[in-house]
Amino acid sequence: MSTEAHQAPPPSADELRQRVRDLLATHDPATTERVEFLRARFDAGLAWVHFPVGLGGLGLPRVSQEVVDAELAAAGAPDNNPRRIGIGLGMAAPTILRYGTSEQQARFLRPLWTGEEVWCQLFSEPGAGSDLAALGTRAVRDGDDWVVTGQKVWTSMAHEARWAILVARTDPDVPKHQGITYFVLDMTAPGVQVRPLRQLTGEAEFNEVFLDGVRVPDSQRLGAVGEGWRVAQTTLMNERVSIGGMAEPREAGIIGLAARTWREHPELRTPGLHERLLRLWVDAEAARLTKEWLRQRLAAGQPGPEGSAAKFAFARLNQQISGFELDLLGEQALRYPDWTMRRPTQVDMLGGSPGFRYLRAKGNSIEGGTSEILRNIIAERVLGLPTEPRIDKDVPWKDLPK
Incomplete structure (x- = not known):
């Protein structure tokens, strides 16, 4: 039997x-x-x-x-305060589940989910943002450890994080996608330095992270040596779903805030703004229903490139709706409570004033993959259009222009 x-x-x-x-x-x-x-x-x-x-x-x-x-x-x-630990929940956990050993899963997943350990993502670099595979942070094998040296940037919540998911170059003699390995890095290890990056909102949610001879045990490697790009795709696909594909009730998020302002201030209404709000409301509802369809597809397996479309729509709508809020409220929306640099303890895209939301929404088209890159992914992997020519595909990383 x-x-x-x-x-x-x-x-x-x-x-x-x-x-x-x-x-x-x-x-x-x-x-x-x-x-x-x-x-x-x-x-x-x-x-x-x-x-x-x-x-x-x-x-x-x-x-x-x-x-x-x-x-x-x-x-x-x-x-478990998902806004504080969203990077762990949406990016690190699915990757550890798929590529981690049983020991890694047992060590990391429980405190990650309970929020006892906050995670950040060490992917982007000053010279490798949209083209992540061009990254230059090096990891050199030294016995049972790897010695990591380099710089990462745009790292949300690094100042709060205990652990980081890290991609680093372990073989410069092969093409750029092949010489990358994926690690879990201890943010409290010697040689890790976190510096704030002040944003347009006055917050310093972002950081730059410097790695100076940081030792990472090989037991904290996820996936095989040189297969970091494949492992990172799991992280990136889940990241885009976690940013743009979450389940929401009707009028959740920024469209709900804009609709509430409209209802509370009849004296500000004009026919032109009314038509604009209706169009945005319909677009937001269509995006919400599309995300629900995406979530149902996720129930059957791993996220695919469709998550890029959800994230792209999320960024576009947030920017359009936050712009509508400013136009509706006029000079009231320009009042900003505090320009003092703040170090938040969680990612907050909607809190604060309409002015905060307008400024914060500008980052939506950058974080989690730029809208330009997402357009390419949608075109090539969803619509099946021809890929762009890539002249560096078979060139060793060390021979590429820096």
């Missing part, structure tokens, strides 16, 4: 609800310390139910998470 015949059927929605009730019965959110509750939720398989048993999940479709989240929200259970 096959092993499949002995496997129990997946729990139904009612059984999932009972699992949540069992968790609440032993860990009352009103009396249980927050981190202790989150650890218990992870151990019960109710953190991300689509992950395997033993790693915070139950091996169920992603859509089953909605049942769990609704029950816990109704009980007043704490969440």
Whole structure:
């Protein structure tokens, strides 16, 4: 008899609800310390139910998470502050799940999900942003360690992070996509220096990170040596979905804020602004429904290039809607509360004033892949159009112009 015949059927929605009730019965959110509750939720398989048993999940479709989240929200259970740990949840975790060893998964996933350890992403460099494969940060093997030297930039939340996902060049003698390896880096290790980059909003959510002879154990490598580009694609595809493809109710996000301002200020309305808001509202709703379709596709497997389209639409809409807010409010929207440089403890794209949202939205077309690069991905991998000529495809990285 096959092993499949002995496997129990997946729990139904009612059984999932009972699992949540069992968790609440032993860990009352009103009396249980927050981190202790989150650890218990992870151990019960109710953190991300689509992950395997033993790693915070139950091996169920992603859509089953909605049942769990609704029950816990109704009980007043704490969440894991996803805005603070979004890089870990949306980028590091899927990559560790797919390419990490069992020891790496056991070490990193639980404190990542509970928020006890914040993560950042060390990918972009001053000379390798849109063309990430041109990166020059070097990792040289030294016994059981790798010695990493280089500079990374545009690193959100590096000043709060305990761990980083890192891509570095381990072989300069092969073409640029082939000589890259993927690591997990300890942000507290000697030789790591984090410096703030002040943004248009006055915040310093971004950072530049300098790596000066940082030692990374080979046990913190994800995937095989030289296969970092393939591993990084998992991160990048999940990143774009996490930025632009999250599940949302109607009028969530920035369109909800703009619609609320419209309803609260009838004295500011004009026919032209009304037509503009209606068009933006319809575009936002179409994008939301498209993201829901994308999430259903994700339930069947790994994210594909369609996530780039969701992220592209997210950036475009945020910029258009935040511009509408400013035009609606006029001079009121130009008041800005504080230009003092702030070091936020979480990524916040919508908080603050309309002026903050307008300025912050400018970064949406850069972070997680520039809109220009996403257009290429959509054209080539979704629409099947011819690829752009690449004259450096077979040239060793060391021979490329720097």
